[in-house]
Amino acid sequence: MARAHWGIAVTAMDGAPIYLLNEGQLFQPASNAKLFTTAAAMALLGGNSTFNTKVYAQGSVVAGRLQGNLALKGDGDANISGRTIPYVAPSLHPKPAVPALEALHILDTLADQIAATGLKVIDGDVVGNDTLFPWEPYPEDWSIDDMVWGYGAPVSALSINDNQLKLTIAPGVLPKMTSARGAEGPTPAVVTVEPQTAYYSVDNEAMTIEAKSKGSIGIDRVPGSRTLRIYGTIAEDAPPEVEEIAIDDPAEYAAKSLKERLEARGIVVKGKAVAQHRLITEPMDFMEQVRRPITGLDRVGQAGMVPCLRCGVSNDAGDRELAVHQSVTVAEDVVVTNKLSQNLHAELLLHQLGVAFSDDQDGGSTVQGLRVVRQFLLNSGIDKDDFVFFDGSGLSGHDLVTPRATARLLQYASGQPWFADWKSSLPVGGVDGSLEERFAKAPLKGKVFAKTGTLGEARALSGYLECASGKTVIFSIMVGNHLPQTHADRDVMDRIVAAIAAAN
Secondary structure, X not given: OOOOEEEEEEEEOOOOEEEEEOOOOOEOOHXXXXXXXXXXXXHHHOOOOOOEEEEEEEEEEEOOEEEEEEEEEOOOOOOOOOOOOOOOOHHHOOOOOXXXXXXXXXXXXXXXXXXXXXOXXXXXXXXXXXXXXXXXXXXXXXXXXXXXXXXXXXXXXXXXXXHEEEEEEEXXXXXXXXXXXXOOOOEEOEEEEEOOOOOOXXXXXXXXXXXXXOOEEEEXXXXXXXXXXXXXXXXXXXXXXXXXXXXXXXXXXXXXXXXXXXXXXXXXXXXXXXXXXXXOOOOOOHXXXXXXXXXXXXXXXXXXXXXXXXXXXXXXXXOEEEEEEEOOOHHHHHHHHHHOOOHHHHHHHHHHHHHHHOOOOOOOOHHHHHXXXXXXXXXXXXOOOOEEOOOOOOOOOOOEEOHHXXXXXXXXXXXXXXXXXXXXXXXXXXXXXXXXXXXXXXXXXXXXXXXXXXXXXXXXXEEEEEOOOOXXXXXXXXXXXXXXXXOHXXXXXXXXXXXXXXXX
16 A cells, blocks of 8 residues: 555544644545535525426316427436435334335426326426536436446436336346256346336346356446446356346436326326437637636625525426426435535536626536635635646546645534534444444444545545544545555545544
């Protein structure tokens, strides 16, 4: 680990330095970037804010017949899914387990509301409308090989089931051999996709091999393709392999899923399921735009300065609202974002900041959200050259931050009215989230409240630590350029945390 690049900042809760090593040098923060995005969201959007996904009739409705399109309009809700909220630590889950909600149950609820209006026929299309944000599915420098997987799902104002599908590859049953005849031919693996909306087709080339054999499964999807190719082998006695696969166009997927549910309720849809996107209108220099100041942001939250989250965002005057779903609160979603290190949710919060506070015609864009985060961090007392972000989640390889900037954010947050809710969103060592299996024994179990981060050969851990003396300190540990395919840096990092706790 001596070959890797290390940076450490440890401070008291008032910011007084305790230990510093390369604290002013830049590192890839990986998912530590979520600390910055979620803090800005709590401070500026407000923990109690919610968002409304609505369904509109775009045209006249006569005797139960819509002469036009039906529009499902996204409002940036990250939790149109089967996830149980509020988040509950695994150790506190009820036993026996409560049956999980269907992944698309909220679309079922919207379809019920629509059917209750008496609508029987839709002459036009079912439109998945995600125009609240410009259509920028992938922030700058997201790796192309991440696009297949759920953690790299595209960003859309109309997001469904975390914009991912559950792909399960299970072994088939091999034919029995007899002395009179051999096997009847190769046995394919069994592939299932959930939820079962007609979106991707599956090209299953994966085969089942004999028990106790070593198999390997591969999954591939060419960018822009709607075909999942499954290949390789799986042993007959092997457990199923489960992967999360990204949905290529979430708005179209949402429209298809709603259309299927309307038809299941006897509503005739004569058109198709389509997506409606909004494209960026102005070419720009990314860094020049990000650095444009935003005045008055430091007064948000004060008396008379409550943000108007949807000022300037309107619906077509003639549209008739047929159904609505209200999201969970921003504070509840921040818990999911940080505990599970959910990339899509962080990106949606970033875009929500762009909608709420941008003065640009491309409001809601990635760069406008980053403008807001940057101004928030400057107002928090962080040096302008101590950070640069290209996304909200940390999946971009261009993101850079210093340990002292992260420590400063943690110190600033501790004095804010939203701090208790924000701190409670951080994973707890040995208890929950991405730290459930780290710091699992005394004296550190339940004493580490920190955000993890892993990206390629970079790793980070930053948060609050309850020490042997009983006092709490702030720490940020970052490592870059460690050898690939090793966890030794994580083990060293955890030993550093133990040393901090013992010495303070």
